Amino acid sequence: MTTVDDVSRPSRLAGPDEGISIEELALAARNHALPLEALRYDVTPVGLHYLLIHYDIPELDADRHLLNVDGRVDRPLTVDLAALRARPRVTRRVTLECAGNGRALLTPRPVSQPWLSEAVGTAEWTGTPLAPLLREAGLSTDAVDVVFTGADHGVERGVEQDYQRGLPVAEALREEVLLAYEMNGAPLLPQHGAPLRLVVPGWYGMAHVKWLTRITVLDREFDGYQNAVAYRLRTSADDPGVPVTRIEPRALVQPPGFPDFMSRTRVLRPGPCTVRGRAWSGHAPVTSVEVTTDGGLTWAAASLAPATPEGQNGQDRPDDDGRWAWRSWRYEWPATPGRYTLGARASDASGRTQPVEQPWNRGGFANNLVQRVEVVVTGEH
Numbered sequence: 001m002t003t004v005d006d007v008s009r010p011s012r013l014a015g016p017d018e019g020i021s022i023e024e025l026a027l028a029a030r031n032h033a034l035p036l037e038a039l040r041y042d043v044t045p046v047g048l049h050y051l052l053i054h055y056d057i058p059e060l061d062a063d064r065h066l067l068n069v070d071g072r073v074d075r076p077l078t079v080d081l082a083a084l085r086a087r088p089r090v091t092r093r094v095t096l097e098c099a100g101n102g103r104a105l106l107t108p109r110p111v112s113q114p115w116l117s118e119a120v121g122t123a124e125w126t127g128t129p130l131a132p133l134l135r136e137a138g139l140s141t142d143a144v145d146v147v148f149t150g151a152d153h154g155v156e157r158g159v160e161q162d163y164q165r166g167l168p169v170a171e172a173l174r175e176e177v178l179l180a181y182e183m184n185g186a187p188l189l190p191q192h193g194a195p196l197r198l199v200v201p202g203w204y205g206m207a208h209v210k211w212l213t214r215i216t217v218l219d220r221e222f223d224g225y226q227n228a229v230a231y232r233l234r235t236s237a238d239d240p241g242v243p244v245t246r247i248e249p250r251a252l253v254q255p256p257g258f259p260d261f262m263s264r265t266r267v268l269r270p271g272p273c274t275v276r277g278r279a280w281s282g283h284a285p286v287t288s289v290e291v292t293t294d295g296g297l298t299w300a301a302a303s304l305a306p307a308t309p310e311g312q313n314g315q316d317r318p319d320d321d322g323r324w325a326w327r328s329w330r331y332e333w334p335a336t337p338g339r340y341t342l343g344a345r346a347s348d349a350s351g352r353t354q355p356v357e358q359p360w361n362r363g364g365f366a367n368n369l370v371q372r373v374e375v376v377v378t379g380e381h
Helices: 022-030 036-040 081-085 130-137 225-230
Strands: 066-071 077-080 090-097 120-129 145-156 159-168 178-183 197-199 212-218 250-254 266-268 271-280 286-292 327-335 338-348 373-377
Touching: 036 250, 036 271, 066 130, 077 081, 077 130, 081 120, 081 178, 090 178, 120 130, 130 178, 130 212, 159 225, 250 286, 271 286, 271 338, 286 327, 327 338
Parallel strands: 066 212, 266 373
Antiparallel strands: 066 077, 090 120, 120 178, 145 159, 145 212, 178 197, 250 271, 250 338, 271 327, 286 338, 338 373
């Protein structure tokens, strides 16, 4: 008899000389990263925002879509999208980053979606806060975790499952957590979770469950696959690890000049150059960004822009202070002929700073290693 084990391979690490496989290439073609030149946008256009789809994009009818709230609650609820839209409406500007961002840069390389450093984007998410809905349902006094179930269904390492992620009750009750039905002022697109998704500001993307169908309150920690097996920081196959949660601080450089097609090495003319980029953290506000032009031997302070976002496309400003969105920064560099390696590192108010050498973990998660941007400044003005 054929079982799911016959089609689902276990987690593994690439060999010393092993290149990207056809399977990984298929994942990379199916999902996509942010083109780094798009860091120029305060709010990422929907088609440029990073995208990771674990299984298939489900076919859902917004007019018939229902969200069920059950488990350890006093009053189980079933609400449709119209009822959610009738509740208080909030827009928050939030930076999302995939937990596996940077995975392909690790050695040995975890075999999975081969992200470099561009699995990120910032959108204005509109919806209704989750916490009032949970309070309306009446959380039991023994409530521990809140589980979010999406309509996407598949197999990972032999486990057939709906995509599910759990949050501790205290996190689920944060006022900034949204049940979102719009992205950048328009209804969600199918690939971004239409008609309803979860947005958990500050957490890596795996927590922002798309195609949301059910919220279940448990009197124990959730032990489903995506919490207990997949998204954990572990150093070996038998290490139970610790859970992946909030986004580590990161700064990215918007590559200056123009690129070589294959290598993506940047080419610049000599003269004054404003190096720009974005910085963010899910733990605490970013407090500083430093820039290197020599691969990390020396660092200089960049100018960090205020966090408060302005509205876009003539819309009102988001209903927040920009805490959960990236911040822009700039650095004035007198570029002279030669070869350079640019990078930037962010620090936040919790004391976290991006590492120059990245600690390794088996899943390739939370890799906030300083980016390297190779630049050639020509001798031509």
